[in-house]
């Protein structure tokens with residue numbers, strides 16, 4: 001299908017909206033009625049047609065507007081994109097991975113023509129048609145990682161692998177759930193995860209790291225993570241927290257359905273061929289509470305998950321103060337009926353709300 | 356002097372040990388303030404160390420420099436601040452060779468910055484020991500303006516660059532040699548809790 005790209009904002013007047021198509025394919029992160037951290041990883045080998053899992057790098061209706069938002073964030077703060085000197089080769093690996101994947105998965109939107117080292121890249125939605133020499137930085141307007149991630153939705157961490165650990169040595173991070181690339185760059189897997197509650201004690205990070213170190217080229221993996229955001233604000237950075245934090249206090253029982261968003265990250269993991277680095281794309285999807293509850297199953301389940309979520313997680317994710325108001329809203333969409341297993345909405349088979 | 360026991364913390368927060376005299380061809384000791392006492396203790400363990408020792412000391416108002424001089428290290432330097440000593444430290448680290456032992460002691464800010472200089476110089480971490488002595492003040496980076504405030508003793512504190520009221524996190528960057536400070540009243544502007552001394 002051809003995608004109609006929205007003209008919308010993720011700041012100021014917040015004109016961001018999901019179409020019915022985007023709501024249907026939203027990556028709802030709860031496969032059962034409760035949630036706890038786990039090593040929730042699976043192969044990234046496609047998924048149901050039209051779902052966000054189908055393509056290697058999902059492109060949706062928010063593409064153009066997200067890229068405009070990223071450009072604004074970078075203009076305000078260039079430190080959101082950094083690459084330590086030894087990571088340039090990994091940047092080229094990433095550029096190749098994205099260009100090849102997108103041109104194969106979306107031939108109507110992206111084209112890649114290669115003659116030896118001379119590459120021509122056509123990005124139709126963004127109106128880009130560039131010819132450059134692969135592995136020659138002087139032929140691109142930015143470093144290779146920055147160039148391609150200014151044209152690809154989601155944040156990117158590029159991890160160097162050495163000493164049986166992963167090191168966050170490069171990244172493009174403008175749609176983060178309240179963590180700072182500038183602070184975390186150079187850290188290893190355990191250090192950058194240090195602030196996460198409970199998961200270290202459960203041994204989750206040890207097992208997760210072992211899995212990641214063994215990811216092979218051509219066999220990517222993925223997982224989902226989630227949090228909550230008031231207003232469809234992509235740039236919930238610690239850098240700007242003193243500006244956006246106040247928005248968390250603007251929820252009312254009247255506006256919560258429109259303002260409160262579930263924020264889901266589709267995270268994937270790809271081994272890069274020349275550098276042996278690992279790239280970690282973190283793709284952020286936002287959905288308003290009022291759109292989630294259009295699917296009866298999702299409404300029932302979200303209420304139960306948020307109600308029963310351990311306090312440590314609600315605090316870490318930053319919505320402990322707003323949880324009571326969220327539950328008042330969500331409880332109206334929970335009639336106590338059982339829910340079908342799995343993440344998909346099953347709108348054809350799940351019973352309508354009985355209240 | 357009794358040593359401060361830091362409470363258990365998260366995995367990015369550095370932990371420190373106790374300096375032990377180790378065999379080595381050359382001994383580089385970098386200290387500030389009460390860190391001098393840990394070096395004097397090394398001297399008690401093995402007085403022979405000092406003939407091969409280079410001490411770089413930042414007194415920060417303490418008067419222990421005289422006693423360090425008195426143990427007669429092969430090389431002795433005293434500087435007013437870490438910043439002032441930084442280029443000398445880098446130069447010395449550049450010239451270190453296999454078999455050098457490095458001892459860092461004093462405040463977290465001193466050890467963190469010297470540790471960073473060692474990493475930049477490619478010194479293997481197995482050759483470096485640390486011991487905390489003296490003030491528990493921290494070197495903090497403001498996540499908002501990126502300015503560093505040295506010797507922070509209270510939580511919250513005021514960023515010495517942008518003036519925001521910041522709370523003191525345990526999240527620590529070895530690259531910046533600093534802890535992270537984050538605005539404390541973002542969700543309730545003006546509601547800044549009373550300053551409390553760290554660990555009190």
Ligand code: HEM
Pocket residue numbers: 037038039040157159166168177178179180184192193194195196199204205208209212223225226227280313316317
């Ligand atoms: C190598 C790729 C990865 C990178 C770059 C990465 C990065 C991060 C970062 C920066 C945070 C925020 C920490 C903070 O509060 O400052 C985080 C949170 C977290 N990460 Fe990872 N991570 C990776 C892989 C994984 C994997 C494989 C797991 C599997 C279990 C995982 C589990 C978590 C969890 C549970 C949280 C807390 C999220 C929340 O509750 O909202 N991460 N990660």
